[in-house]
Amino acid sequence: MTDDHAPSDAEAPDPASHLALAADLAIGIDIGGTKIAGGVVNRRGEVLALVRAETPHRSTAPSVVENTIVTVIDGLCEQVGTDRVAAVGVGAAGFVAADRATVVFAPHLSWRHEPLREALHARTGLPVVIDNDANAAAWAEARFGAALGRSDVVMVNLGTGIGGAILIDGRIYRGRHGMAGEFGHMQIAPDGLRCECGNRGCWEQYASGRALVREACALIVAASPVAADLASRVNGDPAAITGPMITQAAMDGDALSRDLLAEIGRWLGVGLANLAAAFDPQLFVIGGGVSAAGELLLEPAREAFRRRLPGRGYRPEPEIVHAALGNHAGFIGAADLARDAVAEQWQGRQA
Known part of the structure; x- marks a missing residue:
């Protein structure tokens, strides 16, 4: 099973240093209407660390939501070490552009054409991949849960x-x-x-x-x-x-x-x-x-x-x-998709 839509690497950071150290770990973030959940996930879909926060009200500026996401990412990195994290995947409730970099429209947030990948990479230094939250959850269920096989x-x-x-x-x-x-x-x-x-x-x-x-x-x-x-x-x-x-x-x-x-x-x-x-x-x-x-x-x-x-x-x-994966599906899938996308980019550059 493969993901057919790897993000463009035009603005993506070089992942080689991260992959050399942390081929097995990725952070997944699931942004819902009421909560933001994040986890560190290995290649078997196992959750090694977990952080949750409330989603800021939709009337707040996009930067406020980004601040909360970064706080969750920082909390997860503190638990496992930043140098062990290969990539960050974010599942957002809304329309995500085909390049998986921009949230075009999120009805339950204040995002309109929000360049989320660029913003989060600038603040974390980690490779970031954005996807729709349901895509991320479906991927997790297909890889590790109710839709396996x-x-x-x-x-x-x-x-x-x-x-x-x-x-x-x-x-x-x-x-x-x-x-x-x-x-x-x-x-x-x-x-x-x-x-x-x-x-x-x-x-x-x-x-x-x-x-x-x-x-x-x-x-x-x-x-x-x-x-x-x-x-x-x-x-x-x-x-x-x-x-x-x-x-x-x-x-x-x-x-x-x-x-x-x-x-x-x-x-x-x-x-x-x-x-x-x-x-x-x-x-x-x-x-x-x-x-x-x-x-x-x-x-x-x-x-x-x-x-x-x-x-x-x-x-x-x-x-x-x-x-089968409950509330963890979104961030498990986001992490797995991000790790795979970054690995594909790295392998392509080595070819």
Whole structure:
């Protein structure tokens, strides 16, 4: 399995000195809507060190987010030694340019054409590769997790929003401009709810963590008796509701929380049926924080998927499975992709 889109080395630092010392270690950074997670990862996908930080609010300047990323990188280097780190891979929630150097648009951050690779290299001195966070997570699952041994895979990450990634013949498919896989912004409800991207009816307005919390909050605000359990968990303050809290309530048996997750699951299944029609994968891998609900989410998704799958009964049905690597998938994949990209550049220069 190979990555078919190594970054241009026009502005990339010479990696030779790093590779000579640290062929086995790389740092991966996963930038989400609410948290930034980083880890030191070896070639077996094992996490040797871990640092987390809160993602700065979207209203802050890009430099503030960069400061947080650099703090995470510095913390990881302190644990293992900078001279043992071959490269840094960053998985960002947004549109990443094909050269894997620039975040073109990140709806949940303040980044617009942000030259992130250049900025981070200037501050760390390390080779840096930028990728979409879902691409990174899918790569990790294909190399070390739920999609190991599968060549045609679609991954869907359910977090604050929805991210996605496509593997075709074992390679990440990024599209002509590097922006394939933004499934969260495909429209599944014309003239539906307004999305942060500016459109209406986007999938992530119905099947994401934000959608889950929004529906729970609305019922608490309305003082609905069906929301009594959730309301009691936050002393009646709807602003305190979180996705993990709803998932835990569902696992504890709260009927409303189970219904909310089932509704999210049904919308998930609708979107997956559309993706099956487009890509015909062997496997769907469902990751992200919302996927922690497990079968409370996935079984309703499978049922809705089967009802809407084009050609159902006359075609192989792809599996829908839970991601194996959990919250670590993003930075594990980012680290592995960066290490491979830097190694390819170095080998090319030696040829």
